[in-house]
Amino acid sequence: MSKTGSESHIDQLATLRRRRYFMQECGLGLASVAATLMLERDAKAKEPSPNASEVPPNNQSASQARPLAPRAPHFPAKAKQVIYMFQAGAPSHLELFDYKPELTKRDGQLPPPELLSGYRAAFIKPNSALLGPKYKFKRHGQCGMQLSEVLPHIASLADDICLIRSMQTDAVNHAPAQMMTNTGSQQFGRPSFGAWTLYGLGSQSEDLPGFVVLTSAKGTSGGASNYGCGFLPTMYGGIPFRNAGDAVLYLSNPQGIDQPTQRASLDALHQLNSLALTDSGDPQTASRIASYEMAYRLQTSAPELMELSNEPASILEMYGIKDPKESSFARNCLLARRLIERGVRFVQLFHEAWDQHGNLTADVKKNAGDTDRASAALVRDLKQRGLLSDTLVIWGGEFGRTPMVQGGNDGRDHHNRGYSVWLAGGGVKAGHVHGATDDLGFNAVVDPVHVHDLNATLLHLLGLDHLRLTFRSQGRDYRLTDVHGNVVQGILG
Numbered sequence: 001m002s003k004t005g006s007e008s009h010i011d012q013l014a015t016l017r018r019r020r021y022f023m024q025e026c027g028l029g030l031a032s033v034a035a036t037l038m039l040e041r042d043a044k045a046k047e048p049s050p051n052a053s054e055v056p057p058n059n060q061s062a063s064q065a066r067p068l069a070p071r072a073p074h075f076p077a078k079a080k081q082v083i084y085m086f087q088a089g090a091p092s093h094l095e096l097f098d099y100k101p102e103l104t105k106r107d108g109q110l111p112p113p114e115l116l117s118g119y120r121a122a123f124i125k126p127n128s129a130l131l132g133p134k135y136k137f138k139r140h141g142q143c144g145m146q147l148s149e150v151l152p153h154i155a156s157l158a159d160d161i162c163l164i165r166s167m168q169t170d171a172v173n174h175a176p177a178q179m180m181t182n183t184g185s186q187q188f189g190r191p192s193f194g195a196w197t198l199y200g201l202g203s204q205s206e207d208l209p210g211f212v213v214l215t216s217a218k219g220t221s222g223g224a225s226n227y228g229c230g231f232l233p234t235m236y237g238g239i240p241f242r243n244a245g246d247a248v249l250y251l252s253n254p255q256g257i258d259q260p261t262q263r264a265s266l267d268a269l270h271q272l273n274s275l276a277l278t279d280s281g282d283p284q285t286a287s288r289i290a291s292y293e294m295a296y297r298l299q300t301s302a303p304e305l306m307e308l309s310n311e312p313a314s315i316l317e318m319y320g321i322k323d324p325k326e327s328s329f330a331r332n333c334l335l336a337r338r339l340i341e342r343g344v345r346f347v348q349l350f351h352e353a354w355d356q357h358g359n360l361t362a363d364v365k366k367n368a369g370d371t372d373r374a375s376a377a378l379v380r381d382l383k384q385r386g387l388l389s390d391t392l393v394i395w396g397g398e399f400g401r402t403p404m405v406q407g408g409n410d411g412r413d414h415h416n417r418g419y420s421v422w423l424a425g426g427g428v429k430a431g432h433v434h435g436a437t438d439d440l441g442f443n444a445v446v447d448p449v450h451v452h453d454l455n456a457t458l459l460h461l462l463g464l465d466h467l468r469l470t471f472r473s474q475g476r477d478y479r480l481t482d483v484h485g486n487v488v489q490g491i492l493g
Contacts, residue, residue, distance in 0.1 A: 073463025078427020079392035089354030092401035097420035102439035107132030131405035143431035150368040153376035166435025166444035177398035178222035191230035204343035214332040243327035330374035358407030388425035396421025452485035
């Protein structure tokens with residue numbers, strides 16, 4: 001006999017009461033559940049396709065016991081870890097990295113008509129007048145790299161960095177361009193560079209997530225898609241660490257739940273999940289077991305990581321940190337070094353402040369002041385600790401800015417045809433400038449580097465072949481570079 005609607009409703013309520021009793025009385029608590037969800041979000045995870053087995057040859061056994069266990073790359077790697085200082089909003093290459101005296105000479109003139117053939121800007125009319133650079137440049141280091149006066153600390157690293165002046169991308173607005181840089185696609189739902197890295201190599205840290213995200217200034221236009229897992233299993237997505245309170249939301253136990261109680265509840269869950277794993281052989285169950293244990297260990301490792309009071313005063317001074325507890329780009333740079341020391345595979349900093357459609361002169365100077373010292377300190381700190389040689393450091397945004405003026409006489413629009421990023425460590429050619437834009441900083445005319453080429457090169461430095469690092473979804477194989485990309489040999493050390 002079928003149950004009535006009322007009886008079915010009563011059964012549902014009883015089930016909910018039993019579940020609530022288990023959660024409350026066993027001491028797991030909403031805090032641990034939330035921390036687990038933040039770490040893995042494995043309820044909707046998808047298992048890697050058979051295609052993924054070619055990514056790390058020793059993948060299969062490791063994925064059962066430790067889903068994020070370190071894995072062998074395709075070939076010997078120059079870099080083992082990554083720090084990506086993403087400058088969201090698009091820094092002006094013309095004020096920072098790309099010296100254009102001809103643009104200074106033509107300040108106020110209209111751009112050549114042939115330059116604008118087929119060109120479409122995001123907001124301004126293409127025939128807006130040219131705007132000369134607002135800051136002076138001079139040569140630095142033995143390599144003679146020309147850099148802006150507003151970047152004195154980065155300039156002091158000229159012999160340690162590789163500056164690419166010929167970057168190109170497809171997108172002209174912030175959200176799609178940020179996703180294009182970080183995921184290889186302007187569309188939502190693709191895995192980020194950090195997620196692909198973790199998928200291919202796993203993580204060396206057992207007490208911290210393999211992919212950590214730190215933010216400062218404003219939020220990014222592309223949001224969580226910039227560091228998400230897309231269609232990869234959710235364990236590979238970036239975990240945002242907060243600037244105040246618990247590093248991960250709900251990390252602390254609720255009142256009345258002590259460590260022994262929580263340990264006992266986790267042991268009980270472990271037994272239940274182990275039975276399920278034995279019965280089904282589902283790798284996601286193994287992942288779930290690992291995620292609960294990671295959340296437990298994170299309750300100790302995360303507070304220790306975030307506590308900077310034990311750092312020497314000289315280190316805080318080098319980074320420009322006045323208050324170790326105050327959120328800032330500088331604090332995030334120091335945290336990035338501490339994360340790398342603890343075996344985290346991929347650390348991404350997002351600093352959204354560079355969208356100067358107006359007030360260009362003052363804002364570029366302020367933004368440089370907020371980021372220059374700490375960016376250089378991070379590279380210098382890694383180098384003095386012997387970590388730079390196998391840590392790949394990246395600094396750049398989603399595109400550049402137009403040589404034409406916007407906002408009266410003190411602003412620049414979005415520009416995707418030529419801009420700059422710099423790299424350090426991890427096997428890149430130090431003290432080197434790759435590529436060039438034309439005399440006005442408009443088009444990349446010497447050795448252009450598309451975003452797909454950059455991502456292919458970064459994966460190459462990590463020992464991963466971008467053609468082989470694939471995942472099957474919706475009936476076809478995807479990769480970070482999709483169907484594009486070539487390794488840029490000219491920037492390899």
